[in-house]
Amino acid sequence: MDEKKRVGEKAADFVEDGMVVGLGTGSTVYYTIMKLGQRVKEGLNIQGIPTSVQTEELAKKAGIPLANFKDIEQIDVAIDGADEVDTNLDLIKGGGGALLREKIIAKAAKKFIVVATPFKMVEKLGAFRLPVEVVPFGAELTEKHIRELGNDPILRLFEGKPYKTDNGNYIFDCDISHTLHTKELEEKLNMFPGVVENGLFINMSDIVISLDQEKNVVLIDRNHK
Numbered sequence: 185m186d187e188k189k190r191v192g193e194k195a196a197d198f199v200e201d202g203m204v205v206g207l208g209t210g211s212t213v214y215y216t217i218m219k220l221g222q223r224v225k226e227g228l229n230i231q232g233i234p235t236s237v238q239t240e241e242l243a244k245k246a247g248i249p250l251a252n253f254k255d256i257e258q259i260d261v262a263i264d265g266a267d268e269v270d271t272n273l274d275l276i277k278g279g280g281g282a283l284l285r286e287k288i289i290a291k292a293a294k295k296f297i298v299v300a301t302p303f304k305m306v307e308k309l310g311a312f313r314l315p316v317e318v319v320p321f322g323a324e325l326t327e328k329h330i331r332e333l334g335n336d337p338i339l340r341l342f343e344g345k346p347y348k349t350d351n352g353n354y355i356f357d358c359d360i361s362h363t364l365h366t367k368e369l370e371e372k373l374n375m376f377p378g379v380v381e382n383g384l385f386i387n388m389s390d391i392v393i394s395l396d397q398e399k400n401v402v403l404i405d406r407n408h409k
């Protein structure tokens with residue numbers, strides 16, 4: 185818990201007065217949101233764009249003013265967690281089901297910062313199953329297509345029923361452990377009409393905040409690797 189708090193809170197240092205901030209989803213970025221809430225109470229002037237209903241509620245409770253898409257010109261920085269981060273700073277996201285809104289916001293942000301405890305840092309993506317968001321209509325057909333790619337889709341369940349995302353869609357958790365070309369897979373999956381988006385975030389993160397072996401907070405910058 186302390187590791188998540190340390191990396192999560194560090195990300196708040198990247199937020200400056202006047203910024204529009206994409207607020208990610210999950211138990212690590214939770215600490216960023218709490219820290220930002222505290223800074224807002226001390227006078228920081230920001231607007232948040234939440235990536236999920238859960239984060240929207242959390243941000244409201246923390247006292248962070250929220251923006252509407254129609255009222256903003258740009259997202260200055262997006263901060264989010266990840267399920268896996270590889271040595272290229274590519275990610276698997278969506279363990280909490282928020283991948284679609286997270287990807288829309290990360291893509292639009294001028295800077296995308298990822299907060300990840302050492303446990304999330306891997307050589308190669310794929311020990312974690314890749315979440316793929318699929319529209320319920322014809323989900324069986326889409327599942328078949330994903331299976332034909334060799335990714336063994338498993339429908340995510342919640343209380344015995346298909347789990348529904350904030351967008352009303354299903355998630356298939358897929359085995360990509362054998363995949364060498366993740367960028368290619370990201371694109372291939374999205375070509376099936378029933379697939380809305382998948383949790384591969386390739387070439388998107390600018391900075392990853394984690395801990396080194398001595399448990400010091402480290403910033404891994406894509407441009408200085």
Ligand SMILES: O=C[C@H](O)[C@H](O)[C@H](O)COP(=O)(O)O
Binds near residue numbers: 281283
């Ligand atoms: O859908 C959820 C998100 O992609 C999260 O960023 C990811 O699952 C990491 O969450 P946590 O920080 O709770 O491990």
